[in-house]
Amino acid sequence: MQLRTKFLSLLTSLSFGISSFAVPVQRTQALQGRQDASTTKFVVAHHIVGNTFPYTIQDWADDITLAHASGIDGFALNLGPDDFQKARIADAYQAAQNSGLGFKMFLSLDMSVFPCATPDDAQALRTLVNTYVSHPNQLQFNSKAFVSTFAGESCTFGQDSVPDGWRSQFTQNPDLQGKIFFAPSFFIDPATFVDFTGVMDGDFNFNSGWPIQVTTAFAQNAEATATPADKDPSNLGIVTDSPADAVPDPTISTLENAVAAVIGDQHLALSKFIGSTDTDNQHLSGLAALSAADGGVKKGYMAAVAPWFFTHFGADSFNKNFIFLDDQHLYAKRWDSLIAQRDLFDIVEIVTWNDYGESHYVGPIKGDQPPQSRVWTDGFDHTAWLELTQYYATAYKTGSFPEVPKDKIVMWSRPHSTTAQAPDPVPQPTNFEILQDAVWAIVMTTAPASVVLSTSATNSLTFQVPAGVSKLAIPIAPGDTMSGEIQRDGQTVVSLNPSGFSFNPNPQTFNFNAFVASATAP
Numbered sequence: 001m002q003l004r005t006k007f008l009s010l011l012t013s014l015s016f017g018i019s020s021f022a023v024p025v026q027r028t029q030a031l032q033g034r035q036d037a038s039t040t041k042f043v044v045a046h047h048i049v050g051n052t053f054p055y056t057i058q059d060w061a062d063d064i065t066l067a068h069a070s071g072i073d074g075f076a077l078n079l080g081p082d083d084f085q086k087a088r089i090a091d092a093y094q095a096a097q098n099s100g101l102g103f104k105m106f107l108s109l110d111m112s113v114f115p116c117a118t119p120d121d122a123q124a125l126r127t128l129v130n131t132y133v134s135h136p137n138q139l140q141f142n143s144k145a146f147v148s149t150f151a152g153e154s155c156t157f158g159q160d161s162v163p164d165g166w167r168s169q170f171t172q173n174p175d176l177q178g179k180i181f182f183a184p185s186f187f188i189d190p191a192t193f194v195d196f197t198g199v200m201d202g203d204f205n206f207n208s209g210w211p212i213q214v215t216t217a218f219a220q221n222a223e224a225t226a227t228p229a230d231k232d233p234s235n236l237g238i239v240t241d242s243p244a245d246a247v248p249d250p251t252i253s254t255l256e257n258a259v260a261a262v263i264g265d266q267h268l269a270l271s272k273f274i275g276s277t278d279t280d281n282q283h284l285s286g287l288a289a290l291s292a293a294d295g296g297v298k299k300g301y302m303a304a305v306a307p308w309f310f311t312h313f314g315a316d317s318f319n320k321n322f323i324f325l326d327d328q329h330l331y332a333k334r335w336d337s338l339i340a341q342r343d344l345f346d347i348v349e350i351v352t353w354n355d356y357g358e359s360h361y362v363g364p365i366k367g368d369q370p371p372q373s374r375v376w377t378d379g380f381d382h383t384a385w386l387e388l389t390q391y392y393a394t395a396y397k398t399g400s401f402p403e404v405p406k407d408k409i410v411m412w413s414r415p416h417s418t419t420a421q422a423p424d425p426v427p428q429p430t431n432f433e434i435l436q437d438a439v440w441a442i443v444m445t446t447a448p449a450s451v452v453l454s455t456s457a458t459n460s461l462t463f464q465v466p467a468g469v470s471k472l473a474i475p476i477a478p479g480d481t482m483s484g485e486i487q488r489d490g491q492t493v494v495s496l497n498p499s500g501f502s503f504n505p506n507p508q509t510f511n512f513n514a515f516v517a518s519a520t521a522p
Contacts, residue, residue, distance in 0.1 A: 039343070039346075041345070042073045042074065042347045043073050043350065043393040044104070044139070044347060045350040045363070046076045046078055046350065046351045046352040046353060047092075047353045048078050048352060048353070048354050048355050049078060049080075049085045049088050049089055050082070050085060052085075052354075053367065053368045054368060055091065056091070060091050060094075061099060063075075063353070064096055066363065068103055070362075070386040070393070071394050074104030074106065074139050075104075075353065076106055076148060077107055077108060078110050079108070079109070080114060081114050089107070092105055093105050093138075096137035102137075106139040107128070108150055108185075109128075109147070110150045111150060111151040111154075111155055116154075116157055117155075117156065118158045121157055122157040122165070122170055122173070126170065127175075129180060133145040133179050140181075141183075141346070141347075142300070144180050144181040145181065146180070147182050148182075148302070149185055149186070151187060152186055153186040157170070163199055166196070166199045167197075167198045170199075172198050182201045182202070183301075185206040187207075189286075190282045190283045190285065191286055191289075193283075193287060193289065194286070194289045194290050198294070200287075200290060200299065201297075202287070202299050202302065203286070203301055203302070205279060205280060205301070205302070205303055205304060207304070208280055209303075209305050210306055210309055212324055214434060216431050216434055219325075223266050223270075231269055233253070233256035233260035235272045236256055236268075236271055238252065238255045238259055239251075239252050239468060239470050239471075240336060240471075251466055258463060258472075259472060262438060262474060263436070263438070267328070270434070273325070274325065274329075275330065275332075275333030275334040275335075275336060276337065277338075277341060280301075280341075283301065284301060287299040287301060300347070301345060301346055302348070302349050303338055303347075303348055303349070304348070305331065305338060305348055306330070306334070306350070306360045307330065307382070307514075308326045308359050308360045308382075308513070308514050309323055309326055310511075312373075312376055312429060312512070313370070313426070314372070314425060317372050318357070321427065321429050321430060322429045325431075325435070326514075327438065329440055329442065331385060332392070332469070332471055335388075335395075336392075339392065350362060356373050356377045357373040359513045363382075363383065365377055365378075365381060375511070377513060379500055379515075380415075382514065384410050384518035385410070388410060388442060391444065391469065401468075404467065404468065405446070407449070407486045407493050407520070409441060409443050409451075409485075409519050410443075410517070411441045411453075411482055411496060411516070411517055411518070412441075412514045412516040413438065413440065413476055413482055413501070413503065413515060414435075414503075414511070414512055415502075415513070416510075416511065417478055418432050418437060420478070420505070420510075422507045422509055423508060424508070424510050428510050439473065440471075441472040441473065441474070442470070443472060443484075444468075445466070445469075445470070445486060446467060447467050447488065448466050448467060448488075449464075449465055449493070450463070450486075450487040451470070452485045452487065453472060453483075454483045455474060455476045455480035460474070461474045476503050479503060479505050480502070481501060482498065482517070483497045483498075495519060496518065498515070
């Protein structure tokens with residue numbers, strides 16, 4: 001069986017400015033007054049069909065039920081040319097219809113594995129797309145079937161150029177013309193979007209979920225050239241909005257300073273890049289130019305949000321061994337930025353539901369995956385991140401942060417130090433130096449509370465948090481564990497002591513995946 005492989009373009013041709021900040025969403029801002037909530041928004045999750053070989057319709061039904069309960073409206077079905085994948089997407093659409101939840105599906109054609117050199121290759125894609133354009137659970141956007149891709153920027157389908165290939169053999173071919181809303185993820189300079197008139201109805205910025213420009217060299221330069229404003233603790237966006245009364249500024253600054261002390265100056269200089277909308281702005285500018293060249297038709301934009309990134313395949317397999325910067329509450333900060341500017345983003349795609357090989361899955365570990373990635377995913381459940389997803393997805397779609405119904409703690413950390421050594425034939429992942437040893441925590445509180453984070457009997461921090469959502473952290477050292485408590489009125493209302501986690505001083509393999517745990521008040 002063929003399993004999907006992703007090779008992420010780092011878009012080195014782009015210039016990433018270092019002056020744009022992630023947008024902290026403070027409780028003192030009224031979200032309802034900043035954004036128009038009248039436009040329908042969608043949250044979808046990238047589902048790797050290549051990892052679903054053993055799936056039944058019931059497996060799809062279980063995924064749909066869990067995703068829907070987590071605020072997700074549909075799946076982007078990333079698929080390749082294998083026959084089993086075509087069978088699985090048929091099951092996915094059927095399960096969505098059976099669910100009665102109004103859950104949507106759309107095809108995300110993986111052009112890193114689909115052949116795309118001849119007109120016959122395009123014909124096969126058109127036939128596949130036409131199978132579902134009228135399905136009751138197909139995601140419709142602007143009254144057309146929504147279709148996306150992963151890559152495709154090199155496909156000509158036998159024509160003289162990539163734009164001509166996609167135009168004549170796909171979007172404007174009589175088989176599909178007028179039927180689909182095509183928002184591919186082409187890994188190209190957005191300034192060249194203007195070449196794709198008659199092709200791109202919109203754009204999916206796959207890599208926007210991570211600050212991919214932050215390499216080890218970039219981080220060193222950012223630290224060396226950082227101004228006091230670059231290291232301002234307010235860049236951390238510690239407290240997220242909620243319907244409760246505004247929080248006094250001293251409470252926010254105290255929290256910001258406490259977390260900044262954990263992060264330290266070196267990493268604080270990177271805070272403004274985490275959750276930033278720099279690349280979104282570049283893509284939106286490219287779409288505006290394309291719109292002007294395409295008769296003024298408004299183009300759609302789908303942004304990405306991702307919780308993590310680590311892959312560790314050796315040269316004998318997929319030969320991918322690197323990380324993206326995912327510290328400092330990446331998932332929550334990216335959501336904050338998208339929510340603060342929600343009028344710019346038509347759809348948010350979570351990357352991913354089940355890409356275990358790159359460690360950014362939010363769904364349960366099930367189905368299939370490359371055997372190598374089991375080494376870093378076994379025992380590393382991420383579904384606690386879905387509990388955060390429901391909160392943030394609701395705010396994005398409605399324009400108003402929901403009330404926190406129950407006190408909750410979500411905590412995560414890597415299983416060993418970033419500087420640990422291991423007898424692993426695959427070396428440490430590229431850019432591991434930009435990461436730090438910490439436990440990251442998000443607490444959701446129904447009222448002001450004390451939060452105690454601990455990693456050992458001698459290492460604990462206490463934070464006074466307001467109602468709403470607060471982003472906290474504590475350093476961790478080899479041999480430590482993690483635990484957290486929410487206390488109010490002299491009582492412990494939530495206690496989290498996850499089993500199965502220790503910060504291993506002597507790992508046998510390098511594992512930069514996240515161990516994620518949560519606890520909720522009764």
